[in-house]
Amino acid sequence: MWTKNFSSIRLFLKSEQGHMEEEMKNSFIAIKHHINGFPVESDFELKSQPLRLSAHPGSTDIVLKNLFVSVDPYQINRMKTLSPSHASSSVTPFITPGLAISVHGVAEVVDSDDSKFEKGDIVEGIVHWAQYSVVKAGESALMKLDTLEFPLTYHLGILGMSGLSAYVGLFDIGRVKEGDKVFVSAASGSVGNLVGQFAKLHGCYVVGSAGSDQKVALLKEKLGFDEAFNYNQQKDLKSTLTKYFPNGIDIYFDNVGYEMLEAAVANMNPFGKVVVCGAISEYTKSMSRKGSALNMVDIVYKRIKIQGFLVSDYLNVFQDFKSKTAGYIRSGKMKAVEDISVGVHNIPSAFIGLFHGNNIGKKIVKLA
């Protein structure tokens, strides 16, 4: 999973010279209140606010027209009521009801008072679930985007943070070796499908779980997974995994937590590794439900390692990852799987859909 601390991004500029400049309306998505549990449409609102499309001289502001924004499950954790546990654990800035929501995106520079950027530049960085953003380069980790002649959306998915999550989780945290038996949950999701593709390229046996027969077919027929199964059709996940891994699991890339994690631990080989990228089934749990029930006796006897990570700790390998992955795409060894909605007003449904398994691959919203 990825997140990073970008504080105090100013979305809107006040007009300081008494409405001398042309103003327009900027639409954006906000939460009405903190969300604990499953998100629903009524938790969100489409708001708008006046926006001046020119950067104020001396401000170093950059005005961006957002083209594509990412939609990821981890955002729900930023929408929760801040608890002491959150406060101690989280490196993510929480989302304030009524204000614009920061998110990774690809945008076009409309105007810039920062000399490193100029009108027409295509950039990537932290923008908002909004039509326009006014940002500062450093706070938004803004970079000119070298598209490498790939579609812009690739830079939010297979060549972006989703891809880097898969890459780092598998190679750096999981230390995957040729011949390893790898299990991936949420395998048709933004990160999961890439974990499977990377693992196959690395000579592994790869099985994925997903929530529909359509997704299972995609994994097996288009993405090269050795096996895949629809978890909604299994009575006993532990037995299912024993069936698909008669010789045990070496690496479990976990995106979901709970029962799937418990079943994977029961099927792990000695010295097996659990790479914890996310835990979507825990993100929306009720406050009273406890966490994933891990058999610590198994953890000891099988010397299992369980490790969480955040992709934002690995930006130093981003360029390596990107050039390697671009090569795989060009040679047809990897495929991008994307699921694109259109329009700022459709962001809430796109986001809510993540928790119902509606997306296949990377969920992106096209804004312009």
Place this chain on the structure above:
Amino acid sequence: MWTKNFSSIRLFLKSEQGHMEEEMKNSFIAIKHHINGFPVESDFELKSQPLRLSAHPGSTDIVLKNLFVSVDPYQINRMKTLSPSHASSSVTPFITPGLAISVHGVAEVVDSDDSKFEKGDIVEGIVHWAQYSVVKAGESALMKLDTLEFPLTYHLGILGMSGLSAYVGLFDIGRVKEGDKVFVSAASGSVGNLVGQFAKLHGCYVVGSAGSDQKVALLKEKLGFDEAFNYNQQKDLKSTLTKYFPNGIDIYFDNVGYEMLEAAVANMNPFGKVVVCGAISEYTKSMSRKGSALNMVDIVYKRIKIQGFLVSDYLNVFQDFKSKTAGYIRSGKMKAVEDISVGVHNIPSAFIGLFHGNNIGKKIVKLA
């Protein structure tokens, strides 16, 4: 925790020449049936069997008079009914009702048909909860014991597998650094007290939990722990740990599992490590109770690593560990804490007592 696969150790020799040799009775402890849950006295029996005190020529047998045997919580896992989950996970040979129970011990050679050992040698290796054992050197990992002028019992505790568990867990799995804030559960136990002592020598802030005020006093007054608390007197372990670790936990050395583990994870710092040496509170759980409830969202956001280990994987560092630790003892920097019962018939109560917190330090039974 430690365990190793020693199969087919022969405890008794048949007299093959028609009772030509002097026989005596060898007393040993066996389980009457598999034990699932808390062990009680009636689960065990004191048995005896005829024993010939001379090794049969050509057999390579070594006849041992056992002097001290180890009593450790992990043995309960070997006494359980074999389940498929056990079978896949365990490297420990299971204990068969009615037969002698293998265990680490210190013994004296009574007779030997192995040229590498002779009568009077003091040895360490896998013997039995019995007065005598007949073993083969390789199968029992038998080694002549260089006492280094320390009491024999030290070689089962502070200079033996308990010490190596603490050492490897803290330094190899935990990668402890000077200044780390370290929490140890079962801190007055065989491994826990040594973890705390090693961590203090390494310049850490160390807090231990134990089950009585007497144990707490020992930790703080004799063993140099910065703080210790009686977990039986705490209402909310999470708050207790927050009180003792206002700046968070860097390393949690877990010997118990369950609520203590859950509370520790809630109090861990980013990049914190959980070293899973044992899970005594899970060893005796009912089959229906699930494992420790881990907050996987914390695991991800705090990039926590949880890793189980078995000391038997680290015998290559045993000599290094031993000479270093011997130096600490000689210079008064480390202390051995031992709890010794006497007599083979007292082994069951010594063992059962482990699960009620009766022992302080390494539990050993003196046999001769």
